[in-house]
Amino acid sequence: xxALLGNLAILxxxxxxxxxxAAGAMASRDGVRxxxxxxxxxxxxxxxxxxxxxxxxxxxxxxxxxxxADNTATTTPFIFLLASGWAALEGSIVLWGVVLAxxxxxVWRRLLAVDQLGVLALAVMGGVAVFWFxxxxxxxxxxxxxxxxxxxxxxxxxxxxxxxxxxxxxxxGPNPLLQNHILMAIHPPMLYIGxxxxxxxxxxxxxxxxxxxxxxxxxxxxxxxxxVAWIFLTFGILLGGWxxxxxxxxxxxxxxxxxxxAAFLPWLTATAFxxxxxxxRKRGMLQSWNFxxxxxxxxxxxxxxxxxxxxxxxxxxxxxxxxxxxxxxxxLGLVVIGSLALFGLRARDVAQVPRLDSLxxxxxxxxxxxxxxxxxxxxxxxxTMYPLIVQAVSGSDVAVGRPFFDRAAVPLALLLLLAxxxxxxxxxxxATGTVLWRRLRAAIAVGLAAGAxxxxxxxxxxxxxxxxxxxxxxxxxxxxxxxxxVAARGEGVVAAIGTVIGNDRGYxxxxxxxxxxxxxxxxxxxxxxxxxxxxxTLAPGDTAVVGGxxxxxxxxxxxxxxxxxxxxxxxxxxxxxxxxxxxxxxPRINTYAGGxxxxxxxxxxxxxxxxxYIGIAGGTAASVDLNVFVFPLQWxxxxxxxxxxxxxxxxAARKPSRRVGTSDVVSVAGGGSGDV
Amino acid sequence: MSExxxxxxxxxxxLVAAAVILVGLAGGGSPTPSEEARVSELAASxxxxxxxxxxxxxxxxxxxxxxxxxxxxxxxxxxxxxxxxQEFADNFxxxxxxxxxxxxxxxALWVVPAVALVIGGAVVITMRRSAREPHEVPR
Numbered sequence: 001x002x003a004l005l006g007n008l009a010i011l012x013x014x015x016x017x018x019x020x021x022a023a024g025a026m027a028s029r030d031g032v033r034x035x036x037x038x039x040x041x042x043x044x045x046x047x048x049x050x051x052x053x054x055x056x057x058x059x060x061x062x063x064x065x066x067x068x069a070d071n072t073a074t075t076t077p078f079i080f081l082l083a084s085g086w087a088a089l090e091g092s093i094v095l096w097g098v099v100l101a102x103x104x105x106x107v108w109r110r111l112l113a114v115d116q117l118g119v120l121a122l123a124v125m126g127g128v129a130v131f132w133f134x135x136x137x138x139x140x141x142x143x144x145x146x147x148x149x150x151x152x153x154x155x156x157x158x159x160x161x162x163x164x165x166x167x168x169x170x171x172x173g174p175n176p177l178l179q180n181h182i183l184m185a186i187h188p189p190m191l192y193i194g195x196x197x198x199x200x201x202x203x204x205x206x207x208x209x210x211x212x213x214x215x216x217x218x219x220x221x222x223x224x225x226x227x228v229a230w231i232f233l234t235f236g237i238l239l240g241g242w243x244x245x246x247x248x249x250x251x252x253x254x255x256x257x258x259x260x261x262a263a264f265l266p267w268l269t270a271t272a273f274x275x276x277x278x279x280x281r282k283r284g285m286l287q288s289w290n291f292x293x294x295x296x297x298x299x300x301x302x303x304x305x306x307x308x309x310x311x312x313x314x315x316x317x318x319x320x321x322x323x324x325x326x327x328x329x330x331x332l333g334l335v336v337i338g339s340l341a342l343f344g345l346r347a348r349d350v351a352q353v354p355r356l357d358s359l360x361x362x363x364x365x366x367x368x369x370x371x372x373x374x375x376x377x378x379x380x381x382x383x384t385m386y387p388l389i390v391q392a393v394s395g396s397d398v399a400v401g402r403p404f405f406d407r408a409a410v411p412l413a414l415l416l417l418l419a420x421x422x423x424x425x426x427x428x429x430x431a432t433g434t435v436l437w438r439r440l441r442a443a444i445a446v447g448l449a450a451g452a453x454x455x456x457x458x459x460x461x462x463x464x465x466x467x468x469x470x471x472x473x474x475x476x477x478x479x480x481x482x483x484x485x486v487a488a489r490g491e492g493v494v495a496a497i498g499t500v501i502g503n504d505r506g507y508x509x510x511x512x513x514x515x516x517x518x519x520x521x522x523x524x525x526x527x528x529x530x531x532x533x534x535x536x537t538l539a540p541g542d543t544a545v546v547g548g549x550x551x552x553x554x555x556x557x558x559x560x561x562x563x564x565x566x567x568x569x570x571x572x573x574x575x576x577x578x579x580x581x582x583x584x585x586x587p588r589i590n591t592y593a594g595g596x597x598x599x600x601x602x603x604x605x606x607x608x609x610x611x612x613y614i615g616i617a618g619g620t621a622a623s624v625d626l627n628v629f630v631f632p633l634q635w636x637x638x639x640x641x642x643x644x645x646x647x648x649x650x651x652a653a654r655k656p657s658r659r660v661g662t663s664d665v666v667s668v669a670g671g672g673s674g675d676v
Numbered sequence: 677m678s679e680x681x682x683x684x685x686x687x688x689x690x691l692v693a694a695a696v697i698l699v700g701l702a703g704g705g706s707p708t709p710s711e712e713a714r715v716s717e718l719a720a721s722x723x724x725x726x727x728x729x730x731x732x733x734x735x736x737x738x739x740x741x742x743x744x745x746x747x748x749x750x751x752x753x754x755x756x757x758x759x760x761x762q763e764f765a766d767n768f769x770x771x772x773x774x775x776x777x778x779x780x781x782x783x784a785l786w787v788v789p790a791v792a793l794v795i796g797g798a799v800v801i802t803m804r805r806s807a808r809e810p811h812e813v814p815r
Contacts, residue, residue: 358804454698
């Protein structure tokens with residue numbers, strides 16, 4: 001029954017998406033928004049229905065649905081049952097479709113009553129929806145009926161909703177990694193909202209190219225959408241790193257895994273885009289470049305999904321292989337070739353005389369930032385795809401892993417910090433040496449002094465010292481500039497701060513993000529360059545000293561929970577002298593039903609300076625092997641990441657450019673400049 | 677404080693701090709990496725054979741711990757990094773080696789991004805040059 005309803009909902013959404021493409025294309029001449037009301041409404045309602053029906057099937061343990069039988073069990077806790085709705089392959093496609101439908105609805109609501117650019121953009125979004133709901137109806141159908149059982153999972157399934165169903169009793173349960181930590185329920189939706197969000201600027205860009213309306217209207221109208229997508233993508237990546245650190249237990253947050261790269265790639269190009277968009281809005285430059293960046297960002301989100309979901313590259317994230325991969329690859333090809341061909345056709349309209357007065361200017365430094373971010377993205381993409389390229393060319397196997405990415409990323413990241421330090425407070429057009437020096441001199445002194453203090457405390461790592469000098473310079477320069485501007489207003493301090501930020505939220509939001517980025521950079525340097533790792537073997541009562549902390553094995557413990565058995569050890573963290581106890585940690589190994597490999601979960605103590613991170617490496621209760629890591633300033637990575645996100649929120653909340661009346665007022669110009 | 681005085685103070689602090697950094701870094705370097713450091717570097721550059729994409733250093737599995745112990749043994753017995761990598765490559769195929777810096781294929785891996793950076797930089801510089809001319813022509 002639910003299979004039938006689910007498939008009907010999918011087909012309805014699919015039909016509505018096609019309808020939206022047709023209606024948008026036909027309405028693009030007169031641009032009447034209300035003509036799209038029905039297809040948009042049907043799309044969003046049907047998409048939500050798909051999602052709700054899938055959740056109902058999961059929560060009621062309807063194991064006649066193959067997806068439910070294979071990815072949940074009667075013993076799965078409620079929150080992970082809920083998360084199973086999007087955690088595995090077919091569910092993730094449903095999530096993508098739902099988020100896209102909701103974005104489509106929100107964009108439609110913000111259209112002007114007569115809006116050629118927006119109406120055609122909605123048709124483009126409809127086209128993207130056609131693909132996702134088409135995929136959902138075929139290769140990625142979440143409502144396939146289970147027709148043969150092997151153990152607790154479906155060995156065969158049918159897309160035909162009225163097929164005779166066979167029902168496993170308990171269900172296989174989620175992949176252990178997906179039910180080991182609550183973050184796994186939150187991290188993917190955040191990333192997906194980020195991914196899907198970039199459909200909006202992409203759709204407006206394509207609409208602008210088709211219409212030949214290549215001015216700044218599409219940029220102005222998608223500014224906030226891009227920021228929202230960027231915020232979610234940033235937050236999603238941050239949560240992913242945190243999850244990796246808290247759950248995976250290998251003692252890190254970033255491994256340059258292909259799928260991590262897949263999330264990082266659109267982040268790099270999107271970050272370049274939100275900077276270059278500022279240059280176009282303020283200085284009229286980089287029109288073509290902005291089209292290229294937005295097309296690249298959208299394409300990379302599809303590539304990311306392809307890498308995650310096709311199993312083409314070995315990865316801890318690539319859970320599944322299926323016919324979804326080839327479909328995604330074809331869609332990716334269509335998007336890349338189609339949009340670049342369109343861009344090529346319009347290139348003459350878009351091309352304009354560049355007007356860079358001086359390389360030493362705000363726009364000059366943003367250009368450097370764009371160059372570095374793009375080359376960074378290209379390098380990561382090239383390194384990720386390189387094994388496939390070599391395989392295709394020569395048939396030999398090579399692996400490209402952390403050693404390459406670490407070595408390539410460090411110089412690029414340091415150059416980015418340098419460009420940021422030089423350019424964050426530089427004036428537009430032309431910055432004379434005198435002006436730059438006046439804005440930077442105090443910050444440079446503070447940055448170098450911070451570096452000297454670091455060296456004085458015994459740090460001898462060149463990379464760490466350079467990073468700290470640059471990062472502290474950036475923070476100091478922004479603080480100096482901010483206090484200077486606030487002081488110049490001559491009001492009360494609190495009122496002045498409010499006025500200054502309120503007058504230019506975009507700028508100060510950006511600067512807040514830069515401060516967060518500097519904090520992240522410091523933590524990246526210290527947790528990689530100064531970390532201490534040791535494997536210690538302890539019997540109960542034994543102690544060991546690692547990186548200035550004493551670790552004492554207290555006792556083993558076990559517990560049985562509905563969905564898993566827990567075997568763990570209690571370990572006390574003490575000061576180096578082994579006298580003052582700081583905390584007791586419980587690293588553990590969780591064994592889930594279904595005979596899959598046990599999953600270790602580390603335990604972390606966070607102090608003002610260091611994280612002490614302990615995971616079980618092996619051994620027995622009588623003699624346990626513990627992985628002990630000490631990560632200096634690890635907390636600064638999470639705090640800095642949150643500051644980056646907060647800056648993005650501040651910038652996105654900038655005052656909308658003035659629009660006459662409500663969104664229903666007819667815009668005379670047609671492709672009006674309302675800030676969507 | 678006058679502009680000049682501010683500059684003098686900033687320059688003085690910067691010079692002193694830079695001197696401290698240079699002296700500290702030049703004095704305290706460790707010339708040869710310890711055996712332990714070599715083991716972790718090697719473990720990070722070799723894929724764990726049965727761990728789906730993780731390196732031996734990153735994997736928490738027992739297999740990886742065994743291989744790390746093996747590497748430590750080989751390092752202690754005097755084998756070079758290249759020899760140890762080669763042993764793993766001989767046993768599990770060349771794709772087990774994550775650190776490609778010694779493979780001929782790695783040249784393109786480094787050259788192509790570097791070329792991209794140079795070309796991109798050249799484009800940015802031309803943008804400025806072509807922009808300057810109209811400014812110099814009187815209207």
